[in-house]
Every structure is written in C-alpha cells, then in structure tokens.
Amino acid sequence: MQSLPQILEGVPVTLLLTFFSISVGFCIGLLLALGRVYGKKAISYGCIVYLEIFRGTPLLVQLFIIYYGLPAVGIIFSPIIAALIGLSLNSAAYQAEYLRGSIQAIPSSQMIAGRTLGMTRLQSIRTVILPQALRISIPAWSNELIYLLKYTSIVVYIQVRDLTFQAKDIASHSSRYLETFLVVALIYLLFTFVFSEIVDRVEKHVRIPGIGLTQTVAKRNA
C-alpha cells in the first residue's frame, strides 16, 4: 500500500471537479429553469434547445468535443479546464430540470399573493417562489451531487489526473488491479456517504415547520 499517497493525489482533483461543476451547474441551471418557466417564448425556447442538446448526448462525447474537437477551431483548453467546462454545462442541464419541476410545484397563487402586496414579478420569484422551490429540490439535488461525484471519473479519457486516473496508473504499473480499484471504490463510497449525510442535515435544518415533520412539530407546540 505504498502507492496510497499517489492515489490520494487524485482526491483534490476529483473534489474540485465535483464542487466546481455542481456549483456552476447550479447557477446556470437555475437561470435555465427560470428562463423556461418565466421567460418570453424565445428565451424559453432557447433554454429547451440547450437542455435537449446536453441531455440528449453522452457526457463523454461532450468532453471529447470540448477537449479534442475545439482545438480544430482554435480553442484549446487544458484537460482540467475542459473537464470543468464539460461537467458544469452538463450538470446545468440536469439541475435545470429538477429546479423547473420544483418551481412549477409551487402553486401560482403564491406568486399572486406576492403581486397583490405590490411585489414585482422578480421580487415574488426571489422572495416567495425560490425559497420554497429550492427546499423541494434538495433531495433531487443531493442525487445529482452523488451522480456527479461518480461521473467525474469519466475525465480519465481526457487525461485529467483525478482519483480514477491515479488508480489506473498505479494498477497498470503494479498489476494490482483488484486492491487498487477496491481502495478507490472505498474512497468514492466514503465521499458519497459523507455528502449525502451533509445534504440530509441541511435539508432537515431548512425544512419548513409543520410540513412533513408533523409529529415533531405537534410535540413542540403541545
């Protein structure tokens, strides 16, 4: 197990890919979702085109286009930058769909209640719709985070030195495939466990009292 340090070198790369892509993907995804639900026809249509393209093609092909394809038109990225761009844009499309579902699950009467107080549409979206929609979308978002963590391993195909890349490197030199990949699997498992545990806590923390947790709340009010 003297190769453990080399494996661990891949950890920060994998975590960077995951956190960067989930965050940037969230920001872009939120804009896409809002554009689809509230945007004028052209904007809404533009968002749909984006979603269809990124959800309708394999992530690996998207990465290949960005890393191997774009240099043909003079755009050259290092492997890690290409990976960050590809994963972010791809995750944005999936997150947009979760967010759209959550936004549409909030009754339109909530928006009307905001407007009758004199809020603009944007104010109502910000202060009334999104705080509720984002809470609903946490479980789906948690899934996306876990998927994304695992899908980052696909970047070995564009030479990014992430966790899986290091493992492959060690295994092919030492021929200890089983141990090496079991250790790597364990590391991924550890992270997925920790992530879903954290998101779970956050979800409980921001849960709206009286909804879903009726018994606890009833006890507290008794």
Added chain:
Amino acid sequence: MHMLEVKEIHKSYGSCEVLKGISFTVDKDETKVIIGTSGTGKSTLLKCINQIDPPDKGEVWLDGEELTNLSTDMNRIRQKIGFVFQDFNLFNHLTALQNVSIGLEKVKKIEKEKAKARAFDELKNVGLEKQAGQYPAQLSGGQKQRVGIARALAMDPVIILFDEPTSALDPELIGDVLDVMKSLAGKVAMLIVTHEMGFARNVADEIIFMEGGNIIESGSPEKMFNNANKERTREFLGRISCLYGKE
C-alpha cells in the same frame, strides 16, 4: 370623488363573457358586500380591480388614478389595495410574523426591525401575538385568515378586497374572522365577496347582488332584505338566508 370607481367593466375568457359591464363605486371607509351565485364572476371582478387579471374593456379608478391605464405603475398601486383570499395564500416558508412583515421590508423598504415591530402590532390586533413565530402549516384556518388580514392591513391600504374570506373555514372558526372584519368597518374601505348574510346585513353600507356577469340590484341591507325591487333578488336572498342563517 369616489375612493374606488369601476366603470363598465367587461371581461371574457375565450368566448365566455364573464363580466358584462359592471359599474359601481366605493367611498372612503365604506363597506360594500357583493353577493351572488357561484360562477357569477365575483372573483373575476376583484382580480380586474387590482389588475391581477386586467379587464378587456372599461375603467377602474382608485384615489384619482386610472388603474386600467397601462402606464400606471400597478406595483405601487397594489400596496394600497389589500387582498384577502379564500384559501389564505400565506407564504408557506415564512412565520406568521414574517408573512406580515415581508411586504413592509421588500416592497415598502422599511428597515427590518421597524417592519417586525409593525407586523407584531398587526398580529396583536387580530389576536395572534402568541402565534407570531408559527408557520402557516401550524395554524388553524381561522388563524391563517387572520394572518392574511394582518398582512393586508400592514401595508396601510386605502381599500381591502375580500374574496369569500370565510368560505374555506370550519363553522366554529368563522366568527373570529368576521369579528376582525367588523372591527375594521368604518376605518378602511372594504369590498367583500361573501355568503355570510348576517355579516352583510349588520356591517355592509351597501349590498351588491350580481348574477350572470351583471349587477342585478344594489342597495342598503334594509332595502335588499326587506324591499328588494327585483323578484330575482328576493328569491336569491330568501334561499341563501335559509342556507347560511339570518344572523
């Protein structure tokens, strides 16, 4: 000059004309009650007044400003028009106190502490100071509706529109809400759609009877209940008084 003036309002959904030329006025601090059968266009009328669903034709004037004029900034005007919904429409993610203070903070841009203090006063006035920290899902229907009224009142409206404020409530909870509304009579103009005939009779300055998108008749409670001109009015009031009780 009238506080609110509605002139010849028409509104259609598709080929179905829901409002067929509605005109009436509400003066400062006056209480008017609108009654009428289901599907007559009462809710539509209220939504035409605050331009949430603007009318196709006709004019709405409030305080000397024409709301149906497209250049009127409705976000500013709506602060002056309270709205109380049949199913409350409280903001589910906010406490009772935050529900009342959010309009003050976000729309009137009052600083947080002052807004909270004002919101707390409004909750106290409707008897809910103990529930200030509770969320809508933790409140009874009657309590929710009183938060809804406090939310409207906090904005210092010149008129409040009520769309069947007690229709979604259990009978034993209706009284508390009606009491709050009674206490407002004469202090702010109110336009109230309701089936509560006892309330209409005791509190309204005028009752408007709507049917099929038209105003059939309007007048003082005394006239409407005892001396209505139209046969249709007498018939409706007779039937509804049986259903909902005289007091």
